[in-house]
Amino acid sequence: MENEQKFHEALQKLIHTAPEESIYDFMEKNTAAFFSTPGIAAYYQVLKHVDISASKRSMPKLIKAWLAFLSGDNAGLYSIMKYIDEAALSGVHESAFFYSLKAFAVISDDYAERLKYAKLAVDILPEKDAGLFMANAKLTYGQLLAGADRYRQAAEQFSAAHRIFYDMDLHFLAMIALVNELLNRYRLGEIPAVIDACSRALTMASSYKEETQDYWNIVHLPLGICYYEMNKCNLAIRHLKLAKASIDHMKLFHMHGLVELYLFKAYYLVKDAVGMEEIVKDTEAKFGHMNYIMTDLIVSMLRLMSAEPEGSQLIQSDIELFEVEYMKNRENTQDIVVEVLAFLKLRGLSDLITTEPLVKKLEKLRFTGMVPTQQxxxxxxxxxxxxxxxxxxxxxxxxxxxxxxxxxxxxxxxxxxxxxxxxxxxxxxxxxxxxxxxxxxxxxxxxxxxxxxxxxxxxxxxxxxxxxxxxxxxxxxxxxxxxxxxxxxxxxxxxxxxxxxxxxxxxxxxxxx
Amino acid sequence: METLQSHYHQWGAVLFFTVVYAAALLFVPFYKKMDRKPATAYLAFVLAFAIEMHGIPMSMYLISWFAGKSLPEGILWGHTLISQIGYTGMYLNILCAATALLIIGNGWYNIYHQYWSKESGKGKVVKTGVYKYIRHPQYTGFMLLTVGMILEWATLPMLIMWPFVAWMYYRLARKEERDMVREFGEEYIMYMKKTKRFIPFVV
Incomplete structure (x- = not known):
């Protein structure tokens, strides 16, 4: 964490004293440093009030836009995006950096368009390129492929990104890429391979200095999930707790949801009511204010699963949320909605779902290869x-x-x-x-x-x-x-x-x- | 015991072998145009076999004419390598043909009942029966049939044609796999990882 602190201080000092051009020079020279630690939000806070719109240089704007995106400030992101002139981008690195971001930032219902930009960012770079921008482009493309349920291709992109980051000694990013790769391979059912890869990564991490070890703790997430799927819940709980502690500590909000969900399910299977309640409270506090449908669904699901059948009055609104989601989207509804409604039907709490949507969903799951949900x-x-x-x-x-x-x-x-x-x-x-x-x-x-x-x-x-x-x-x-x-x-x-x-x-x- | 001369000019036998071997094609569903090319090649192979064995040994006459001397029996005409292995080739052919027909039949049965099952609407990936081990049992069957023919009665045209037939079926198999991945996605990719293309546990 020492380097992180130094970099943060240097940045802050510069913002208050140096002229704009030298700030931009500093940003461009230290691009990797901005993204190579979980301190992204802090850097963004420092840069937030630097007015970058007038500059002719694209790279500082891109860096700021990426920081805004990764800190979850979408309003900030869109306002910076407005000032980035696609025609003024110079060189393939800037272009790749831009198109990767555009894949996330473009406001479009058409997922194919996002994928197109993400792919463009990878394709625009020379194939042999093994630098920060290539790795970033692949990381982005992997995220979008995973979002399109193309897990195998996603895992390949993440794997390539992982190698590049690792060779560049950017451990935080290497870990992010690896965890994403393993999560996608877990979806494809490659449980033993994921467990082996996690163990290897953890063995290697234990030889590093303390500061990077905290990053590698996230590897406990895919490991714990695999153990859970193998119905080794006590082992799963041990690893997922480690992962959760690190995710909470580093405030990696992109990884939230998943770790809570599986930790909860593991507690559920061992009937640990205290653990379950802890997770429910934790997720309510974290996601309660977000008003984002996916997190709402997760919170409701956890509440539903932890409720005793007698207390069904308390969870009635959660049941209704799932029913509304299903009636709204029918066939196109998320897996979690169908899954929970089936669960509720079997417990006699909701009669909405029939076998037909389950059969339809299964067909899709077989195609995408999402093995655990399939089962x-x-x-x-x-x-x-x-x-x-x-x-x-x-x-x-x-x-x-x-x-x-x-x-x-x-x-x-x-x-x-x-x-x-x-x-x-x-x-x-x-x-x-x-x-x-x-x-x-x-x-x-x-x-x-x-x-x-x-x-x-x-x-x-x-x-x-x-x-x-x-x-x-x-x-x-x-x-x-x-x-x-x-x-x-x-x-x-x-x-x-x-x-x-x-x-x-x-x-x-x-x-x- | 048959004599060599009595082996030829039996057009009934030519017809019989052609029909029997061609019948195997009936158990392969023809649903795309491309399937016909390897089938045609296979049919040509069968014709060459039947005609040269029971009709007129044309290639033998041609080679003898070119070489200026007649070939010994078992070399490019007659029962393959008869002076070295006797009738072993013939028995091997019978074994090959029997195995091939079993495989083709089983493959057809499974495909017919699962992939092409009309009543359930859409087909699904067939993983049962012989498909548990190989992905293209019918083509394995054809390879076995043609290899068997060569073992029984190898002639020059057959030896020349065989690599082409094999290559065409290989290409067809690969193309069909791509189509299947498009149709069934990961399910087929995972199935491919568990099975071999033509020979169980080998390739």
Whole structure:
């Protein structure tokens, strides 16, 4: 952080003392320094009141415009953009820098136009160019490709940007590019590859000086998300917490939303009510004032998921928000709207959605390759079919969802809701079925109020089925002595004397079903 | 035992082999114009095989005329390398043809029931049956059929034509993959990563 401070001070000193031209010289000479730390907003504050409109030079204007954009000051951005004369741009670097920004800043409903500018910025530079502007152009193009659901191409652009930034020793930007690459590869289901890449990056980061280490903590974000999808929620929580701390610390508002969402989902699966509430409060505070539909939806989703079914009166407005969004856009509505409405339908809180939009969405998700959401939708669809007595269709969906587990190792989506169709899964994929049955018990064990451990619950379930010690030992692959030991513990925890009492007590406490 | 002379001038047999081998083409859906070119090449190959085996060994006469002496049996006419391997080539051909027909049949069955299924409206990426391992079973089938023919009764025109036929099917396969990626996007790309083009686990 030392260099950052020095640069900030030098900039401030210059603004107050030096003539405009030398400020511009300084800006042009130190272009990389402006963007290579999370201190972007601070630099923008310093430059905000420098009137740059009269200058003939384009680069200082471009730098200021980029700073405005990255600080989230859209009004400032548009006013500077007005003063940038496209015809006065000199050289490919300025042009690329300009078109990248224009891709973000152009006011247009036509996403293709944005993509066109972003691509132009990359194409305008010589192919071998490996400088700041090429990396920036690729980073921008990657963002827009990802926004257009072209994850594979996006990941390629991010990867190239990452290499360039890394070679230039711009660690903050290299990290941003890497995290974006990995998030897109995660969407494509490349879970093991993402985990490996994260571990490599973290190993490397640990050898750096402390100041850059904080940046690399963001790599815990894709890592945590992958662990979550693999239904390793406790591990996911550990990594996502690290990522969240760094994101909060550096005020990277572009990364907000994602980290909260997955951290919340991980808490949700381990039934950690305190953690869930913490995230809900945190997101309400962060996004409450933004009035941006996507963040509103996320906040509402978190509130909906953390609410108990009895308290549905409190979340009625959140339910209605999703219903309105869906009725407004129908087929073109965001994935999250369909996902939440399906969730609500299965919980009996909203009856709006039918299987048809889910099928349509799935078709699109298969095309774009968004694997985790695909699995989630398949499972909701299976459950909807199953509840409406269409066993064959339900089975088809579960088969596909189980195939995604076999191909990519993801299964968290199976645990979001208690599934009535889960018994069908036993026929589809026995191993997955047993794992999920075990995990649901395992996750519940982390619940603070739970009396019995996961293993004890498993044994209790078998006792309730009338199995004797030998049968239990065979089913769980543990010795009879161990079973007896567990049963003694169960009896003492439940304060009972025999099996019949234990079954009754466990049932009344909700420890077994 | 058949004699060599009795092998020729059996136009019924020519017709029989042509029809049988050409029938394999019926199990490949013709939905784009480009598909016909490799099919034509394949048909020409089949004709060359049938005519030279059971009709008139034209290329043998031509080569003998050029060279000024007749070729030994098994070299560019007659059962391939008969003095070295006997009738092994023929048995191999039967094996190839049987395998090929199985693959083509299975490929057709899966395509017909999933990609072209009319009642469900749109088709989907076929990943079942032989498609679990290779992406172009029908073309693998044709390659097997033609290789089998060469193993049984290699002639000069067939040896010249084979690389062209193979190359055309290779090109067709690549073009179809591009079309599929356009139609199915990432789903097909991911499917491509899990499968081979023609030979399971190899290429």
């Amino acid at each position: 989630q939708f398949l499972i909701y669809l299976a459950e909807l079919h199953y509840r409406e007595n269409r066993q064959k269709e339900a089975l088809e969906c579960l088969k596909e969802a189980a195939q995604l587990f076999r191909d990519y190792g993801i299964c968290a989506a199976f645990c979001i809701l208690p599934l009535r169709s889960l018994n069908l899964l036993e026929k589809v994929d026995r191993q997955l079925y047993r794992m999920l049955a075990g995990d649901i018990v395992g996750n519940a064990a982390a619940q603070p109020g739970a009396l019995l451990s996961a293993r004890e619950k498993e044994i209790m379930q078998l006792i309730a089925k009338g199995k004797n010690n030998e049968e239990i030992s065979k089913a769980l692959f543990i010795g009879i002595g161990t079973i007896k030991w567990h049963i003694n513990h169960i009896f003492s925890k439940l304060e009972v004397k025999n099996r019949v009492q234990a079954i009754e007590k466990a049932k009344s406490l909700g420890e077994i079903s």
